[in-house]
Amino acid sequence: MIVNIPPFSENSAATAVSPQSLIGFEGPEKLLEVWFRPNSDAKECRELHHRHRSCGLRIVDQPTWEDMLNIVKCQVLSRKSNDYVDEFVLSESSMFVYSHKIILKTCGTTTLLLALPRILEIAHTNCGLELVDSVFYSRKAFMFPAKQKWPHGNWGDEVLYLDTIFQPEHFHTSGYVVGKINGEHWNLYTAAPRRDSDVVGWDEEDPYSEADEEMEELYKDDLTLEVLMSELNPEKMKAFWKKDGETEEEGAKRIYNDSGLGSIFPHTTVDDHCFDPCGYSLNGLIDQYYWTVHVTPEDHCSYASFETNIPISVAASPLAYQSYEEVVRKVIGVFEPGKVTVTLFSRKPENKDRETSDTESRSESSTSVNGSNHATTLFQLPVVGPGAVASWGRKSVDNIVSSEHANMVLTGSAVDGYLMRDRVVYDLGGWDLVFAQFTRKRRRALKFATEVAALDARPEEVRAAGKAAEPEGISS
Amino acid sequence: MIVNIPPFSENSAATAVSPQSLIGFEGPEKLLEVWFRPNSDAKECRELHHRHRSCGLRIVDQPTWEDMLNIVKCQVLSRKSNDYVDEFVLSESSMFVYSHKIILKTCGTTTLLLALPRILEIAHTNCGLELVDSVFYSRKAFMFPAKQKWPHGNWGDEVLYLDTIFQPEHFHTSGYVVGKINGEHWNLYTAAPRRDSDVVGWDEEDPYSEADEEMEELYKDDLTLEVLMSELNPEKMKAFWKKDGETEEEGAKRIYNDSGLGSIFPHTTVDDHCFDPCGYSLNGLIDQYYWTVHVTPEDHCSYASFETNIPISVAASPLAYQSYEEVVRKVIGVFEPGKVTVTLFSRKPENKDRETSDTESRSESSTSVNGSNHATTLFQLPVVGPGAVASWGRKSVDNIVSSEHANMVLTGSAVDGYLMRDRVVYDLGGWDLVFAQFTRKRRRALKFATEVAALDARPEEVRAAGKAAEPEGISS
Numbered sequence: 041m042i043v044n045i046p047p048f049s050e051n052s053a054a055t056a057v058s059p060q061s062l063i064g065f066e067g068p069e070k071l072l073e074v075w076f077r078p079n080s081d082a083k084e085c086r087e088l089h090h091r092h093r094s095c096g097l098r099i100v101d102q103p104t105w106e107d108m109l110n111i112v113k114c115q116v117l118s119r120k121s122n123d124y125v126d127e128f129v130l131s132e133s134s135m136f137v138y139s140h141k142i143i144l145k146t147c148g149t150t151t152l153l154l155a156l157p158r159i160l161e162i163a164h165t166n167c168g169l170e171l172v173d174s175v176f177y178s179r180k181a182f183m184f185p186a187k188q189k190w191p192h193g194n195w196g197d198e199v200l201y202l203d204t205i206f207q208p209e210h211f212h213t214s215g216y217v218v219g220k221i222n223g224e225h226w227n228l229y230t231a232a233p234r235r236d237s238d239v240v241g242w243d244e245e246d247p248y249s250e251a252d253e254e255m256e257e258l259y260k261d262d263l264t265l266e267v268l269m270s271e272l273n274p275e276k277m278k279a280f281w282k283k284d285g286e287t288e289e290e291g292a293k294r295i296y297n298d299s300g301l302g303s304i305f306p307h308t309t310v311d312d313h314c315f316d317p318c319g320y321s322l323n324g325l326i327d328q329y330y331w332t333v334h335v336t337p338e339d340h341c342s343y344a345s346f347e348t349n350i351p352i353s354v355a356a357s358p359l360a361y362q363s364y365e366e367v368v369r370k371v372i373g374v375f376e377p378g379k380v381t382v383t384l385f386s387r388k389p390e391n392k393d394r395e396t397s398d399t400e401s402r403s404e405s406s407t408s409v410n411g412s413n414h415a416t417t418l419f420q421l422p423v424v425g426p427g428a429v430a431s432w433g434r435k436s437v438d439n440i441v442s443s444e445h446a447n448m449v450l451t452g453s454a455v456d457g458y459l460m461r462d463r464v465v466y467d468l469g470g471w472d473l474v475f476a477q478f479t480r481k482r483r484r485a486l487k488f489a490t491e492v493a494a495l496d497a498r499p500e501e502v503r504a505a506g507k508a509a510e511p512e513g514i515s516s
Numbered sequence: 517m518i519v520n521i522p523p524f525s526e527n528s529a530a531t532a533v534s535p536q537s538l539i540g541f542e543g544p545e546k547l548l549e550v551w552f553r554p555n556s557d558a559k560e561c562r563e564l565h566h567r568h569r570s571c572g573l574r575i576v577d578q579p580t581w582e583d584m585l586n587i588v589k590c591q592v593l594s595r596k597s598n599d600y601v602d603e604f605v606l607s608e609s610s611m612f613v614y615s616h617k618i619i620l621k622t623c624g625t626t627t628l629l630l631a632l633p634r635i636l637e638i639a640h641t642n643c644g645l646e647l648v649d650s651v652f653y654s655r656k657a658f659m660f661p662a663k664q665k666w667p668h669g670n671w672g673d674e675v676l677y678l679d680t681i682f683q684p685e686h687f688h689t690s691g692y693v694v695g696k697i698n699g700e701h702w703n704l705y706t707a708a709p710r711r712d713s714d715v716v717g718w719d720e721e722d723p724y725s726e727a728d729e730e731m732e733e734l735y736k737d738d739l740t741l742e743v744l745m746s747e748l749n750p751e752k753m754k755a756f757w758k759k760d761g762e763t764e765e766e767g768a769k770r771i772y773n774d775s776g777l778g779s780i781f782p783h784t785t786v787d788d789h790c791f792d793p794c795g796y797s798l799n800g801l802i803d804q805y806y807w808t809v810h811v812t813p814e815d816h817c818s819y820a821s822f823e824t825n826i827p828i829s830v831a832a833s834p835l836a837y838q839s840y841e842e843v844v845r846k847v848i849g850v851f852e853p854g855k856v857t858v859t860l861f862s863r864k865p866e867n868k869d870r871e872t873s874d875t876e877s878r879s880e881s882s883t884s885v886n887g888s889n890h891a892t893t894l895f896q897l898p899v900v901g902p903g904a905v906a907s908w909g910r911k912s913v914d915n916i917v918s919s920e921h922a923n924m925v926l927t928g929s930a931v932d933g934y935l936m937r938d939r940v941v942y943d944l945g946g947w948d949l950v951f952a953q954f955t956r957k958r959r960r961a962l963k964f965a966t967e968v969a970a971l972d973a974r975p976e977e978v979r980a981a982g983k984a985a986e987p988e989g990i991s992s
Contacts, residue, residue, distance in 0.1 A: 199698050214938070215698040222675050222691040462690070463943035 066187065067336035067343025068180040068268065069133050070152040074159065075141045075258070076169035077251050096139030098126060100166050105135070108162060111155040112146055117321075120311045124328035129313050134323050134332045140169075140258055145347070147334060151189050153177070153201055160205075171248060172211075173255055174470070175231035177202060180268050180381060181224070183341055195227045206231040219381075219462050224477045226268070226381055230468055259470065262387040265364055267346040267371045271378025271480075277337035281318040288314045295320050300374040304367070305331055305348075305355060329354055335375075346371045372458075380458065380478040385471050457481050542663065543812035543819025544656040544744065545609050546628040550635065551617045551734070552645035553727050572615030574602060576642050581611070584638060587631040588622055593797075596787045600804035605789050610799050610808045616645075616734055621823070623810060627665050629653070629677055636681075647724060648687075649731055650946070651707035653678060656744050656857060657700070659817055671703045682707040695857075695938050700953045702744070702857055706944055735946065738863040741840055743822040743847045747854025747956075753813035757794040764790045771796050776850040780843070781807055781824075781831060805830055811851075822847045848934075856934065856954040861947050933957050 076096070105128070106116055114132040121127070128135040132150050136143040142159060146152045163169040177198070185193040191201040199215030206213050211231045219225035233248055279299045282291040291314030296302045301322065308324035308331065315321075322333040331348035348355075348367075355361050368382060462477040552572070581604070582592055590608040597603070604611040608626050612619040618635060622628045639645040653674070661669040667677040675691030682689050687707045695701035709724055755775045758767040767790030772778045777798060784800035784807065791797075798809040807824035824831075824843075831837050844858060938953040 196697065203698055212937075213698060214696045216695075217693045217697060219692075220690045221672065221693060222679055222689060461688075465941040467939035 064184045064187070064341050065336050065338065066148050066182055066184050067270075067334070067341060067345070068182055069145045069147045069334065069345060070150065070179045070192065071143075071145045071177065071266075071347075072152055072156065073141060073143045073174075073176040073264075074156075074163075074172060075174040075255075076163055076167075077171040077173040077248060077255055078140070078169065096167055096169060097137050097142055097163060098139050100137070100162055104162060104166065105137070108155050108158045109135075111158055112144070112150045112152050114146055114148075114150050117313050118311055120309060120323070120325065122309070122325050122327065125325060125330065127311060127323040127325055127330060127332075129311050129321050129323055133321065133334050136323070136330050136332075138328070143330075145332065145334075147336075149187055149189060149192075151192065153191055153198060156202075156205060171233070172206070172231070173233065173248070174259075175202075175206060175229070176385075177229040178227060178383075180226045183270075183343075198227075199229055202229050202231065208234075210234055214468075216466070218383075218464060218466070218475045219477055224379055224381060224462070224479075226383065226475060228466075228473070232469060259387050261351060262349065262385075262471075263351065264347065264349050264383075264385045265367070266381075266383045267368055268381040268383075269344045269346075269372070269375050269377030269379070270342065272337065272342040272344055273376035274339050274342075276374065276376050277335075277339065277342055280320050280335045280337035282314050282316050286314075288316060290314075292320070296322065300370075301333060304370055304374075305350065308350075326350065326354065344375045344377070376480075378480045382474075382476045382478070384474045385468075387471055540660045540663070540817050541812050541814065542624050542658055542660050543746075543810070543817060543821070544658055545621045545623045545810065545821060546626065546655045546668065547619075547621045547653070547742075547823075548628055548632065549617060549619045549650075549652040549740075550632075550639075550648060551650040551731075552639055552643075553647040553649040553724060553731055554616065554645065572643055572645060573613050573618055573639060574615050576613070576638055580638060580642065581613070584631050584634045585611075587634055588620070588626050588628050590622055590624075590626050593789050594787055596785060596799070596801065598785070598801055598803065601801060601806065603787060603799040603801055603806060603808075605787050605797050605799055609797065609810050612799070612806050612808075614804070619806075621808065621810075623812075625663055625665060625668075627668065629667055629674060632678075632681060647709070648682070648707070649709065649724070650735075651678075651682060651705070652861075653705040654703060654859075656702045659746075659819075674703075675705055678705050678707065684710075686710055690944075692942070694859075694940060694942070694951045695953055700855055700857060700937070702859065702951060704942075704949070708945060735863050737827060738825065738861075738947075739827065740823065740825050740859075740861045741843070742857075742859045743844055744857040744859075745820045745822075745848070745851050745853030745855070746818065748813065748818040748820055749852035750815050750818075752850065752852050753811075753815065753818060756796050756811045756813035758790050758792050762790075764792065766790075768796070772798065776846075777809060780846055780850075781826065784826075802826065802830060820851045820853070852956075854956045858950075858952045858954070860950045861944075863947055 078096070102116065102119070109115060109130065112132075114130045116135075117129045117131055119126060119128045124138065126137040128137075130146065132148045133145045134143075135145070142163075144152060144155075144159075160172065182188060182193065187193075191197040195215070195217065199213075202215075203213055210233060212234055213231045214229065216228045217225055218228055235248060276299075279295055282288065283294070286294070292312045295314055296310065296312055299320075305324055305326070308326040310322060310324045312320065312322040318337050320333070320335040320337075322331075324331045329348070329350040331346070331350060333347075334345050336343045352361055352364060352367075355367060361367055364384065372380060458478040458480055460476060461479050462475070464475045466473040466475070554572070578592065578595070585591060585606065588608075590606045592611075593605045593607055595602060595604045600614065602613040604613075606622065608624045609621045610619075611621070618639075620628060620631075620635075636648065658664060658669065663669075667673040671691070671693065675689075678691075679689055686709060688710055689707045690705065692704045693701055694704055711724060752775075755771055758764065759770070762770070768788045771790055772786065772788055775796075781800055781802070784802040786798060786800045788796065788798040794813050796809070796811040796813075798807075800807045805824070805826040807822070807826060809823075810821050812819045828837055828840060828843075831843060837843055840860065848856060934954040934956055936952060937955050938951070940951045942949040942951070
């Protein structure tokens with residue numbers, strides 16, 4: 041087995057805080073997504089891989105998952121399944137299990153990463169899935185990091201922990217701080233198997249070479265959109281408290297219908313939960329696609345997250361969405377947040393397509409980014425705005441807008457009342473990532489400069505963070 | 517005066533380490549660039565602003581700059597001037613003084629940021645330049661951060677220090693960690709005046725409104741290319757040691773001619789210096805453009821930096837450069853580094869141009885990024901590769917490749933022998949920034965997995981860095 045499973049889960053002494061806590065509940069979630077590659081042990085399964093109730097990770101029974109979730113310190117509240125995926129509403133957020141990937145998202149002081157070795161062990165032992173193909177772990181900067189349990193609360197610790205599991209002999213890993221360290225930011229870790237053709241051994245015995253085409257099929261058009269919101273409108277949040285005499289089921293139904301959430305993707309199968317005295321979670325499914333919403337309505341720590349992998353072509357039926365921008369606008373309308381972080385991962389078209397469509401600007405020599413097998417060239421540079429550093433001639437530019445990703449084209453128009461404060465794009469090998477951060481415009485009622493200053497200044501945070509105290513030896 | 521000048525420079529107890537030191541010299545430089553806006557006090561000067569020997573910052577005499585450089589802990593070794601700019605070769609790197617901006621780059625354990633208040637004071641008191649228009653401060657992760665003096669050595673401290681000078685009432689500031697915290701990374705801080713139309717007071721009394729057009733003229737087509745290299749080829753480094761019996765002048769001449777540096781921009785006026793026993797610095801000028809090179813050749817801490825603002829149209833005459841890629845390739849050829857970081861800032865075309873050329877995809881509502889007055893739209897998203905999330909229709913795409921920035925188009929072909937490990941794009945309001953990181957391919961001679969692992973694993977660094985230990989209160 042290529043991944044290293046240290047006995048980290050033995051160290052867990054974390055205690056979960058329920059969403060009911062009124063004292064500084066940590067809404068911002070830890071989000072883990074692991075993709076597995078079928079190997080020869082799972083060949084029979086692989087042939088049925090795309091659509092089968094009893095294949096890959098989906099053969100794992102609920103008690104086994106519940107045992108894993110005990111390490112995280114959360115419980116299953118409800119679940120639903122369709123032909124493609126099992127969804128679980130958890131006491132702290134959500135889990136989605138596909139045959140070839142697992143998505144686990146947990147809030148509060150849960151210790152998600154401590155369960156990663158167990159997840160890998162379950163995949164290997166129970167399902168014969170021993171090759172990890174892609175790992176994504178991300179979280180927004182915590183509101184109350186001091187309350188987190190190791191390795192959470194310090195991004196450096198989380199990256200180190202993950203690098204101990206995905207070791208450099210076998211994986212390219214990246215730990216990023218995305219956005220401003222003196223403002224809103226979000227952290228991302230990725231791991232992908234090393235497949236450098238010039239690293240000794242790989243050309244003779246690359247265990248990943250077997251299922252390349254199948255993986256590309258699984259990855260094709262994959263995307264994840266997240267909208268992470270804080271400082272929510274207190275008026276809007278009143279709907280997310282359970283009413284006196286209302287059951288949790290009645291509360292969930294009322295919230296879904298009255299909050300505006302019910303009109304976002306009305307054609308999906310929904311599993312949701314209203315917490316007592318407040319808080320709300322929702323998982324929605326349509327075929328192989330999901331959306332999930334979590335709301336912490338308390339004014340002093342209000343937070344809501346929205347996440348989906350529904351392509352705009354699916355989202356647009358029966359709705360009239362033309363772009364993700366419209367989805368984002370609708371989500372923002374439900375919560376009216378003071379601060380919004382938007383992230384969008386999108387899988388690049390596969391290597392073959394790219395090579396044939398872009399030969400004019402491509403030399404024979406190619407480089408690789410982040411260990412992916414996608415060929416890229418040195419200065420095939422990203423473009424940020426009209427007139428910026430561009431790398432494409434007209435031919436390849438036409439390919440961009442006419443490609444199969446054309447349904448993802450996001451045309452420009454602002455969200456009224458918000459200012460864009462940050463925009464960063466990462467080339468993550470097989471994926472592109474766009475990060476954007478927005479702030480609601482300030483009211484004219486803010487009369488004094490000292491008040492304006494207080495909104496941004498967090499010197500203790502920046503000082504204590506010491507985010508780049510590099511000790512000796514970075515290149516020695 | 518809008519900027520706040522605390523008495524930080526009184527705290528300096530730093531001692532400079534000369535390039536001659538054989539024990540872990542810190543080659544990676546701190547780089548500060550400050551742009552000033554002429555105000556009514558400097559009106560007479562402003563009319564001559566573009567090209568005048570005695571205008572703006574250029575009226576400052578050398579003893580005043582030397583006094584400022586004493587705070588940094590470095591000295592002037594030589595200087596040259598032309599109609600546009602004064603360049604200084606320093607005992608630790610370089611300084612360039614224009615009428616409207618200053619660029620200060622210092623290596624070793626110099627305390628560059630401690631001199632920033634003095635620079636602002638000189639600009640205000642001596643030159644009547646009281647409005648700071650843009651600030652950029654950047655540095656690669658240090659090799660030996662523990663040797664640095666406060667506020668250097670911890671990126672969080674540097675950001676906090678800068679935020680104390682550029683306060684949130686008046687400036688939008690951004691502190692970024694660019695690249696992998698568990699690998700090669702580079703830090704960037706930017707500040708730009710707050711000009712939000714909805715922040716109280718600005719619409720009545722925006723001191724920046726006076727010289728908008730002139731600033732746009734100064735900014736037009738501005739760019740900065742940096743190539744930061746480590747693990748240099750020891751064979752190539754032999755040229756950068758002073759030979760026995762050779763004077764420093766003879767050494768500099770030999771290095772310039774023999775190393776390959778002399779063929780990069782041969783049509784420029786060069787001021788260079790050979791250090792004893794090793795090390796080399798070069799400043800080159802052509803009209804308003806510069807290039808600068810600094811080399812630390814010692815094997816255990818080898819490092820070289822290349823920086824220029826020469827547009828490719830100027831660089832290409834009399835040379836046959838078609839793109840910056842060719843310049844980068846030539847620079848890499850001189851040093852044959854194991855690791856290469858490339859950064860490219862480029863000024864976006866001015867607001868007016870963008871609005872007229874991109875009306876099809878632009879709504880009436882606009883947002884602003886980083887406090888710039890450049891209008892942007894919510895999902896006018898950057899593009900990373902063919903087929904990625906695109907925001908332009910064909911019309912605006914044509915504008916990209918046919919724009920005045922077309923001479924900056926970097927067409928694709930790899931640097932032989934290097935793998936691209938990271939690529940990130942930032943939208944910095946008025947500027948686009950591209951960051952890319954490359955690693956020389958490994959030799960097949962690396963037989964053992966443990967050796968391969970040792971190249972990447974730096975757990976102490978990641979753990980000690982604790983780069984995102986966010987304490988309480990990030991949004992409370």
